Amino acid sequence: MLKKTGFALVLAGLLAAPLPAVADAIGDNNICYEKFATADYKGAIRYCTSAIDSGELSDPDLIAALINRGVAYKTTEQYELAIGDYTRALRLAPKDALLYQNRANALRAMGDYDAALNDIQKSIDLDPKSAGAWYVRGAIAEDRGDPGGARKYYMTALSLEPENEVYRGKILGNGSQ
Template identity: 30%
Template sequence: MKKYSALTLIIAMALCAPQFAQAQASKDVKEAAKYSKEGFEATENKDWDKAVDAFRKAAQLDRKQAPNLVAALQHRGMEYTTQKQFPEAIADFSEALKLKSDDANIYERRAYVEMKTNDYDKALADYSEAIKLKPNEVRYYLYRSYIYETKGDVKNSMADTEKALKLDSNNQEAKSRKTRLEARQSANTPLPPPPAASPKTSPAAAGRP
């Protein structure tokens, strides 16, 4: 009799488990909506710390709220950038990229801050990721070309400049950089060796018997 009672209890619990899970999920969604509302109110007041905190709590309860957190992190990151709080800005953009790694704009924003801190290698990597996501964006090639030029990599800088001109043949920045890079290439090109003199045409040999 006890075995049957235990079995009945197990079956009852198994049947009720999905209902409990559904009820908890519904509760989480409602709680997330509450935090999300707080986040939007904070956004209207440009209180980015409060907005990020509220949207982060909302996203932890309901992943559908993650885009709001991504947006708030970017806004705060840009605010940090304006205030020249570069480490904080990079941290926010990095967190945003963990949630949305296919957003070229976030890579660009982080790269901009990395350039401000002279971390050109990381900026180069971020612009390369942005180009993978948006291969027809002229601006990305121009910035990457600038970084290559700053690092003294004339070859890759010229390659990106050519790509920019292929996408926008009238781009004045690209035209100016190409002219400048061509001048650097010419200055760095060693002079060719003099031609070997032939005995028959050599002035020294002409007067000999």
């Protein structure tokens, strides 16, 4: 039988003790995404904010966190905060069509149709094959009282993603935004 010294007992105790949970920016960012993916938008906002505020994220991870938090803000009708996140992300990725699309959609939801139209056109210019951008372009036209234009843009979105039920519903007149 081995005799344990005081140091060995302390070391063994430390090794056997559960490790404290270490919150890091990447972990918070991953949890943010999980919360977002399960429609827990308040949780997503909390974890994204923790990751963003840490200052430890690489630019691609920071952009992802800003997008996820922006979408969560938009979903919870905090449009100005969503627009702020998309604008911050665009400073890091000025050629990202999805960021312009997301910001356009938030601007549209706030009723700022001119700014939304400007952003969605930038998105389409950067990625003309983005069905989502054409859909948002259609929603802007619809909100502005242009059903013919809206239908044309929804048709473009549907032609790019023919299996999309939301786009199909817009064309058939029974869809929602």
